[in-house]
Amino acid sequence: MSDKADLKSMNLAEMTEFIVSIGEKPFRAKQVYQWIHEKQADSFDEMTNISKKLRESLADAGYLTTLKKEEVQISKLDGTRKYLFQLEDGNVIESVLMRYKHGNSVCISSQVGCRMGCRFCASTLDGLVRGLRPAEMLDQIYQIGKDIGERISNVVVMGTGEPMDNFDNLLRFIELLTDENGLHISQRNLTVSTCGIVPRMRELADKKLQITLALSLHASNQEKRLSLMPVANKYDIHEVVDACRYYFDQTGRRVTFEYSLVGGVNDTDQDAEELCRLVKGMNCHINLIPVNPIKERDYVQSNAKVIAAFKNKLEKNGLAVTVRREMGRDIDGACGQLRKSYVDSHKSEE
Ligand SMILES: C[S@@+](CC[C@H](N)C(=O)[O-])C[C@H]1O[C@@H](n2cnc3c(N)ncnc32)[C@H](O)[C@@H]1O
Numbered sequence: 001m002s003d004k005a006d007l008k009s010m011n012l013a014e015m016t017e018f019i020v021s022i023g024e025k026p027f028r029a030k031q032v033y034q035w036i037h038e039k040q041a042d043s044f045d046e047m048t049n050i051s052k053k054l055r056e057s058l059a060d061a062g063y064l065t066t067l068k069k070e071e072v073q074i075s076k077l078d079g080t081r082k083y084l085f086q087l088e089d090g091n092v093i094e095s096v097l098m099r100y101k102h103g104n105s106v107c108i109s110s111q112v113g114c115r116m117g118c119r120f121c122a123s124t125l126d127g128l129v130r131g132l133r134p135a136e137m138l139d140q141i142y143q144i145g146k147d148i149g150e151r152i153s154n155v156v157v158m159g160t161g162e163p164m165d166n167f168d169n170l171l172r173f174i175e176l177l178t179d180e181n182g183l184h185i186s187q188r189n190l191t192v193s194t195c196g197i198v199p200r201m202r203e204l205a206d207k208k209l210q211i212t213l214a215l216s217l218h219a220s221n222q223e224k225r226l227s228l229m230p231v232a233n234k235y236d237i238h239e240v241v242d243a244c245r246y247y248f249d250q251t252g253r254r255v256t257f258e259y260s261l262v263g264g265v266n267d268t269d270q271d272a273e274e275l276c277r278l279v280k281g282m283n284c285h286i287n288l289i290p291v292n293p294i295k296e297r298d299y300v301q302s303n304a305k306v307i308a309a310f311k312n313k314l315e316k317n318g319l320a321v322t323v324r325r326e327m328g329r330d331i332d333g334a335c336g337q338l339r340k341s342y343v344d345s346h347k348s349e350e
């Protein structure tokens with residue numbers, strides 16, 4: 001594939017350049033682009049209003065990334081679906097479909113693995129393999145939409161990987177996903193979650209997009225954050241929170257703080273008080289996530305009473321708080337676990 005052009009990652013300007021380079025008229029570019037992104041064609045043969053000759057030229061010089069559905073787990077409780085997709089190079093990634101009253105939301109992976117090393121996260125246990133191309137991020141959404149035969153209305157970049165560690169591809173993905181000639185998902189319906197890569201957060205803020213930024217905070221002081229997230233070595237907690245303030249100033253979009261509650265680690269009254277001081281005066285939303293234990297680590301969930309008390313304290317201080325509803329509890333492994341168990345079982349078969 002490497003000597004051929006990755007057509008699904010191209011924007012319309014690049015597609016036009018490509019079409020001209022293979023000796024075709026520029027107006028064909030929009031047709032091809034719409035086949036790929038609006039009608040989500042998986043093959044050139046589906047592009048029926050395009051001549052056979054052009055379809056052959058497209059196949060000679062380019063390719064369409066199409067993810068292969070390897071496994072799907074469906075929750076009997078709420079219809080949540082966990083997908084395992086195989087990429088063209090044999091790597092596997094996972095994506096999740098969550099069904100809400102307000103629409104279908106897909107959580108996508110941005111990398112194969114992750115190199116950030118957060119202590120509670122299964123996605124990072126085997127390190128980073130590579131970043132996903134824009135087409136590989138998009139096709140998770142396209143394939144899931146086709147699988148259920150319904151429109152996807154919301155997208156969260158919260159699966160395996162650190163999106164800010166794959167920044168250029170993330171930006172192109174956002175451009176294509178929200179483009180009016182494609183799936184045309186509203187920027188407001190897209191959330192990007194980061195562990196806090198400060199320069200990239202500021203760069204994203206400067207783009208003044210209307211997407212929601214979510215920061216994985218997980219602690220209310222530098223010392224505790226460092227014990228959970230090695231990225232804090234590079235960017236101090238105050239620097240990261242300042243970058244969130246900057247994001248709000250530039251975009252007017254309320255930032256979400258994700259805070260995974262880990263029993264006995266970051267869930268005390270004092271932690272809650274410190275958190276209130278840390279985000280004081282900010283227009284933000286706090287999403288409390290009961291940590292999902294992984295077998296490789298001995299972290300446990302905070303109990304229900306502790307979670308309620310933590311939430312209560314924040315609310316009394318005027319903060320907007322939600323506790324993440326556990327979707328697909330019956331199929332739910334922690335994020336990255338489905339992929340990890342697949343990879344491990346295939347390793348042991350070798
Ligand atoms: C998998 S990360 C991907 C996006 C980005 N890398 C980040 O850290 O925000 C998405 C969210 O899942 C959280 N997470 C990871 N492992 C978890 C676990 N075992 N239990 C609960 N939340 C977890 C992360 O902290 C983060 O807030």
Ligand code: SF4
Nearest residue numbers: 114116118121124161
């Ligand atoms: S929480 Fe996010 S940044 Fe941290 S290891 Fe997992 S995927 Fe990577």
